[in-house]
Amino acid sequence: MTRSAMNPVAFLTRRRGGKGWHWTDVVTFGWLALSLVMIFGPALWLLLSSFKTPAQLAEFPPTILPYAAQTATVETKTGPKALPLYTVELPDGSSAVMAELNRVGIMANMVRPEAPDDPVKVNINARKPLREVAFATDNYTTPLKQFDFARYLRNSVFVTTMATIITLITNSMAAFALSKYEFRGRNGVMMVIVATLMIPLSVNLVPLYSVVSSLGLMNNLWGVILPTVATPTGVFMLRQYMLTIPDELIEAARMDNASEWQIYWRIVLPLTAPALAVLAIFSVVWRWNDFLWPLIVLSRKELFTLQVGLNTYAGELNVQWQFILAMTVVSIIPVLIVFVFLQRFITAGIAGTGLK
Amino acid sequence: MTMQGEAPAGAGNPAPQQAPARRSIGAVLAAPVGLLAHLLDGPMRFWQRLAGRGGMIAFFLLPNMAVFALFVIVPLGINVAYSLSGGTQLFLPSRSFVGPENFARLLTCDNHLAPATCRDDLFWIAVWNTVRFVALQVVVLVAVAMTTALILNRSIRARGFWRAVFFFPVLLSPVVVGLIWKWIFQRQGLLNWLMVEMGLDPVNWLTDRTWAYVFSVGISVWAHAGFYALILLAGLQAIPRHIYEAAEMDRTSPARAFRRITLPLLWPNLLVVIVLALIRAVQVFDEVYVLTGGGPGTSTMYLTQYIYETGFASTLRNPGVAAAASLMMGGVLVVLTLAQIALTRWRDRQ
Structure with missing residues (x-):
């Protein structure tokens, strides 16, 4: 059977070997579909909500897409004004798009935008706001400009970068010593780690x-960075990798009068690049996501990292959800970059050798 | 020091492979480091002549071990000193020695199952909350991870894509996980919308003790299942295909093949995953703290939060009691970690 000859249903429901559906196929399909919804559904809901105005966020039941009231510019007695538009049920049964001039109690004075001199009194129950899909980008710009979120973002970037660089240097040095030298007390050092x-x-x-x-x-911020940089995981991972580098290489370099320092950074380090890359990715994600320790070290608001800042603003009495949601999205961006471009290194790393 | 969310020992060992020949981002980023290393060539050679190869080994080990000593080993000693002394002072010399008083305060109960009868009722509330959390979380987590691994191990299309999908929540920060779900569970949130659409009454999820507990378990499973699924998947892929093919020849049902082939051969991996999940679950804090703040009341207050609040946040700050509690939790973790190391060794010999 060729692919083109298949109808879409047969294509989607076909099974290897063409033996029809087994209950395990149903479970597989169901589990994958459910997981997709459960994993990306909440993230997508966050993203859509982050573009809603505060008024819209307070709405229940909520809409899926972010909307904003549609307005029209109407010539009023005091000059042109942008007025909110409504779909109005008129007494004669027809409906029309009208703009609201003002509202008294449950009655509103409304006009057709094209005939601004002819106002009609309309009961507010007989009208529906006219809305269009619109993204409230203020949610992103306001907290970055008026609150400290730009600063939190900088702090997080600083902590993550510095911690990752230092982690790579200290861990690779220790791993080098523990993998390429025989010395008394090596097992003791391993035990400490x-x-x-x-x-x-x-x-x-x-x-x-x-x-x-x-x-x-x-x-x-150094109080946040320094205690985290000597990760035992990193030392183990790099040592394991360095053990696979043949000692003959190092002996040959010594013959050529290379110093131990040169052997470390000229020979071993470049050959360890793939493992260093994995550790760098891990470190970026760990440090970007750290919460409890920065929460304890940093009590001055201008020093907060993004995670601490988010938690603090979300814990306030009047939570400004529109800003929290938008800044949560911002805080996901670096992780998303890692996810899209680099996750195969991580998943291949975990899946390739597991917990060895 | 192992920070929250850090991978366990040796997870993510990259398979040895040749470094790419072309100039990658890594190479560009490494250039300044290379320059710095080059500048150090002279001083290092001098140091090596002075101290010998042994001195170089010490030099390579020093930064990492200094950080370990300063931020792990020394604090551990201070922790013991705190746990044996009283008062609210953090400065050690100004604390008075009280012996095992802090431990006694934490452990004295008329009935350990009823926190109200304990001297430190909050500690036992946290202990039993944690036990309840761990019991449900580890079971659900391993079940979800196992199901996912089994499904990803089938001959499905785009397995790489699906593997990535399940890994996505693992990368998210606990704060983000907590906030995403808090937004969904809030009174006018997505979940209540679905309830109304289904003709049910909206519920105030996070002010209900049972639901808050269930969701604290739920979001931590959501956030971590993908990681364990990948480890189990690696274990599954190590099982030779031909065993299954032979079983299929003999018309073995999938359920039987699972019981008789998959489970026995995966068992070592599964045990490691269970212990690892236990270690992490005992320390649960971040995402639940953001979601519920330990509430309603104290119904989702777990041990780490107890330690944090007793040590820092509460008005009845008592570092000695916090230290004693954290040492007891540490004892449990040491036992679990030793078990994990022993199991990993045993598995790798299998």
């Missing part, structure tokens, strides 16, 4: 605070 894996932030929260504050790094 395993041990640090067992002590997550939530266990060390209070004393870490006192260490960082006695270093004078409270309310300092």
